[in-house]
Amino acid sequence: MSDTTTAHDVVAIGCGPFNLGLAALASTVDDLDLVVLEERPEFTWHRGMMFGDASMQVNFLADLVTLVAPWHPLSFLAYLHDRDRLYAFTVRENFFPSRREYEDYLRWAAAKLPSLRFSHRVEEVDWNADEERFAVRAVRGDGTPVRLRARHLVIGIGTAPHLPDALAGLPGDRVLHTADYLYRTGDVDRAERVTVVGSGQSGAEVAVDLLTRNLDGGPAVGWLTRTGSWAPLDYTKMNLELTTPAYMRYFHSLPEDVRDRLVGEQWQFYKGISTDTLEEIHELLYRRQLEPGLRDVELRFGTAVESAAVDAGGRTVLGCRHLDTGETFDHVTDLVVAATGYRARPPAFLTPVEKLIRRDAGGRPVVRADHSVELDESVTGRIFVANAELHAYGVSTPNLDIGAVRNATILNAVTGRETYRLPRRSAFTSFDAPGRTPPHAR
Template identity: 80%
Template sequence: MTENGITGEHDVVAIGCGPFNLGLAALASTVDDVDLVVLEEQPELTWHRGMMFGDASMQVNFLADLVTLVAPSHPLSFLAYLHDMDRLYTFTVRENFFPSRREYEDYLRWAAARLPSVRFSHRVEEVHWDADAERFTVHAVRGDGTHLRLRARNLVLGIGTAPYVPDALADLPPSMLLHTSDYLYRADDVAAAGKVTVVGSGQSGAEVTVDLLGRNLEGGPAVSWLTRTASFAPLDYTKMNLELTTPAYMRYFHSLPQEARDRLVGEQWQFYKGISTDTLEAVHELLYRRQLEHGLADVELRFGITVEAAAVDAVGRAVLTCRHRDTGALFEHTTDLVVAATGYRNRTPAFLKPVDDLLLRDGRGRPRVRVDHSVELTEGVTGRVFVANAEVHSHGVSAPNLDIGAVRNATILNAITGRETYRLPKRSAFTSFDAPGRTS
């Protein structure tokens, strides 16, 4: 104990405990010479609770767990979880290898409970670089108010992304606006509204629309679904296109000039902004069933619509100013509650401010991330800062995918240990991405 609180020395301090840093802790737990600690501000692990619909399914199969794709015999695999819960046989008979979202969260909590390196109720306040000690110093506060100083040569940032609400909706009062991440928390507001409008598509927008259509069939509110995309487009999960989400493609993507990377991210939006075919079929089935009923509130679906502004009218309803993208026509859309299905954005945490000038950035202000997921730092800084799910611009659209998490974490651990602690896949795609004669 010191006057500044408890001090600890570690090889790695990982900040944030979502699936990615939890997977890092899981892989590190079987590496004897890596001392890693994970700090998480929240008192427990929760995962997408605001979208935890009862029938919500994962979009990746169970092999995309915390460890299996690089360590299939690891004791914290999803199969080990099923065995421990005595559900392995029934899971096999189920013949659906896509766990429910609720089951996946339960798996994450099971794994976290078996990892002493994961510390909840630990809020990181500042990070500093100590040039003399060649260590980062992490200042944190524990839930009981105790101040801690932890030092490590390596940091891993896995703080996740933040819900994004575009400026066009920002003028609406909180009572009339919610993000999909809070949808189930705001169930009373949804039930009380006469009309609910979903703005934006993607999987979250479609799942909310399914829920609203179900409510509508039972006499619930009117429903509108507006999206700027050219259609209610499906996720492109055909097998050969999925090769663009492999480690092989990620390495190739990283080798490209930044201009080419940015162009490809825009072109490949259906890999991460589309809608599962099962959810689209559920939407259509509910719309079909409405035809057999009478007296239901209206339902409206429109794609190719940009919301340009929002305001509150004289009678207290939300009015969206919209543009029809094909014709350029402007129109007003009146509703009681807006659900923003507008995705998430990376965020720069306040605790990094003392070391912000050490992080090198590209022309658009984004961190310059090496192929091993470490950020390029100013000359003379011998420590390393790794990022998880903050490198779409450098590694491609697969960066947020759960099925890349184990490979990324193995890459990070290999970089930290300076050896092949975990064997990485040498050939993960049948497609050749490079020009002939060029290697990435």
């Protein structure tokens, strides 16, 4: 091994909230050497959707560590105490932080973790059978090459904004994804009409902003979504049992085709809209009735956008289909905001080890109960994934409140002991058939 190569127990790639939480939990494990590599120069989180009054949809206990280590020095309560806001937060009696405050918490935690290496772009990962280590090749922001060896990897590069084929042909000045909305408000202000395509929480929050601008004399607003209603997030307490570690373990034990069916059926857990946001939208629409002369607003659900182009007159024309009747029509606008979600990003740096990864019938990596990918038997190390196992663990996979449990599971697997105690019972509901033994427990 050359002098320029460093050896570690774990190299985590990507520094979003999940790998940040992994580093936080690992920071109190004395005999574990873990580093996190991140291409960006600093930690940021959803800046393009950081509306001033936007609230988290999980409470403060769903921080980096609390659900498995409430005593941890990097908890949200420790952050509040350090910032001298703990008493004020208690009196506030609203245990859902704003997104802005939550990002400040994440940045506070990141600043306390020397294991994080920003401005490090990973270019290639390979398996060295002789050393029984993964070889990681990265480049620092100044162009300096970096080489690392690791017994295990954790891939947490997150998801990428998705633009469907129907919108992909539009020029960049005519379409933007919700992830970039606040970076493109100049384009919004210059438009005569702005149309949101898609719904979910992000689309609804953009609709709130556009309706507020409309009340102040801003552009006309369109909102088109293929869902059959303005569907609320189903966050009733008993249904939230489907987001618990107990249900995720049960979900993982099911056959592949059953898991795929359930992901489709449970879309309201991650594609719905909070009731507070729906009420805010209705209030804004009601207020418009008292303000004559405003530009128009057009809301349509059950509508699929099937094409998009700029016509000879310079207008953006969306070809739409009304799903109940099958009738087609054109929707004319100036700017399209795509509330079309995110998709997993296949990491190009894993190309050298692709042949070692076992895949299911859908071509997706087979993910074990400990969140590691099933590899060829010759590989003694493990590749763990964070927020890339929706097909294996269900709709709670991207939820912040599962992050600490998943990271504790990974650290227990890496250390070979119960470094962190996992929840024994997290749901009142029994999900399995009586007497059934899940495959991973056989």
